Structure formats: structure tokens, C-alpha cells
Amino acid sequence: MDRKIISKINKMFDLLYDLESKHDLFxxxxxxxxxxMLIKGYEMKINNNDKCVFIKIQDKK
Amino acid sequence: MTEKYKTDYIKGQIQDLKNNIFFENESRKxxxxxxxxxxxxxxxxxDKQILKSGGGFLKKINVNNLIDDRIKRFKVNPLNKTDFVxxxxxxxxxxxxxxxxxSLCFNGGNYEDKTYYCVYYDTVKYICDxxxxxxxxxxxxxxxxxxxxxxxxxxxxxxxxxxxxxxxxLNKLFYKNKNLVR
Numbered sequence: 642m643d644r645k646i647i648s649k650i651n652k653m654f655d656l657l658y659d660l661e662s663k664h665d666l667f668x669x670x671x672x673x674x675x676x677x678m679l680i681k682g683y684e685m686k687i688n689n690n691d692k693c694v695f696i697k698i699q700d701k702k
Numbered sequence: 703m704t705e706k707y708k709t710d711y712i713k714g715q716i717q718d719l720k721n722n723i724f725f726e727n728e729s730r731k732x733x734x735x736x737x738x739x740x741x742x743x744x745x746x747x748x749d750k751q752i753l754k755s756g757g758g759f760l761k762k763i764n765v766n767n768l769i770d771d772r773i774k775r776f777k778v779n780p781l782n783k784t785d786f787v788x789x790x791x792x793x794x795x796x797x798x799x800x801x802x803x804x805s806l807c808f809n810g811g812n813y814e815d816k817t818y819y820c821v822y823y824d825t826v827k828y829i830c831d832x833x834x835x836x837x838x839x840x841x842x843x844x845x846x847x848x849x850x851x852x853x854x855x856x857x858x859x860x861x862x863x864x865x866x867x868x869x870x871x872l873n874k875l876f877y878k879n880k881n882l883v884r
Contacts, residue, residue, distance in 0.1 A: 664861040
């Protein structure tokens with residue numbers, strides 16, 4: 642997937658992840674991205690800066 | 703979404719929110735009342751065996767009876783004037799923790815027979831960690847403050863507005879990049 646788009650998705654997911662802890666109204670959108678990325682072969686991880694990032698499943702070692 | 707549908711939807715959501723805050727606050731009151739009593743009863747048993755090997759409390763610490771006794775003296779406000787409230791609370795024990803399970807049933811019926819005219823509210827509060835048969839740690843106890851309806855309603859409307867913005871952004875991101883969805 643295009644790097645620019647991945648970075649956009651990471652940014653949006655990170656915001657939704659934060660908002661979901663405050664209100665469950667955001668659960669649906671967050672789950673949608675999560676599920677979509679999993680289908681595309683990406684898995685969500687929390688990086689050292691406490692941000693959500695998607696990592697290609699076969700790339701993680 | 704038509705404007706009328708949207709207004710009705712928001713109205714319904716706000717009514718649900720108000721009811722939930724009411725249930726939450728009643729349940730918080732009860733938790734604030736019961737938790738110190740339970741902690742006080744269990745504190746002498748830190749690092750000591752509290753459970754029987756087959757499960758369940760050792761007979762001499764019958765906390766559930768104490769809870770039943772205290773609940774009789776506690777009054778939960780009904781949602782509507784004509785409702786009556788049934789409370790069920792007990793300490794639940796598993797291999798790792800002891801928690802307080804609380805159910806409030808408003809508007810008639812009883813909690814065994816979950817009938818449609820009842821409104822239920824369930825809460826779980828973790829009291830302590832156990833390992834083997836011993837208590838190893840108590841959770842910090844702090845008094846839960848009641849939620850403010852006006853404040854929560856404001857937060858809800860703000861969240862609803864943000865949700866719409868994110869939906870638009872999601873649509874732009876995913877549907878305008880059709881190769882992503884394929």
C-alpha cells in the first residue's frame with residue numbers, strides 16, 4: 642500500500658483509538674479500519690511514542 | 703440520513719444517555735457504600751489463605767451474608783416514581799481475582815426472571831488479586847463521583863459531531879482510493 646496512505650490511516654486510527662477511550666461512538670469506525678487493514682495484511686502495534694501504527698504482518702521479525 | 707430522522711435519532715440517544723447516567727450514578731452510590739465495608743472485612747486476610755481449595759470463601763469469612771445484610775439498609779432511587787428497585791450484589795471469586803458483581807433491576811419483576819418491563823444495570827468492581835488461594839493485592843479504593851448529566855450530554859454531542867467528521871474522512875480515504883478496497 643502507498644506510504645502516504647498508510648501514514649494517513651495510522652494518523653486517523655491513532656486519533657480514533659484515543660477518542661474511543663472517551664466515547665464508544667467511535668468504536669465502529671475504529672473497528673472498520675482495523676478489520677480492513679487486517680484483510681490487507683497489516684497488524685496494529687503501539688510504537689515507542691505511544692502511537693498506533695500498522696505493520697505488514699510478514700515484515701515483523 | 704434525513705434531517706427529521708437525524709433529530710429523532712439524537713433525541714433517542716440523549717434519552718438513553720440520561721437513563722444510563724442515572725443507572726450509573728445509582729450503582730456508583732452503592733459501590734461507594736459497599737466497597738469500604740468489603741475491604742475492611744477482607745483486609746486482615748492479605749497474604750493469607752482466603753479460599754477453600756474447592757473454591758468459595760473459607761466459612762469464617764462469609765462476606766456475602768454481610769453484603770446482603772447491608773443492602774437491606776440501602777436505598778436506591780427508582781427511575782420513575784412508581785418503579786421499585788431490586789438489588790443483587792455478591793462477591794465473585796475466580797482463580798485470579800475477587801470482584802463485586804452488582805445488578806440493579808428497575809421497574810418491577812425480579813432479577814431471576816428477566817422480563818421485558820425490567821431495566822437492568824450490571825456493574826463489576828474488582829476488589830483484589832488472588833494467587834493460589836491467597837489474597838496478594840487490594841485495588842486502590844477511591845470514591846466514585848456521580849456523573850454530571852449536562853457535562854456528559856455536552857461530551858456526547860461533541861463526540862457525535864466528531865464522528866461525522868471522521869466518517870467523511872474515512873469515506874474520502876477509502877472510497878476515493880478504490881484500489882485499496884479492491
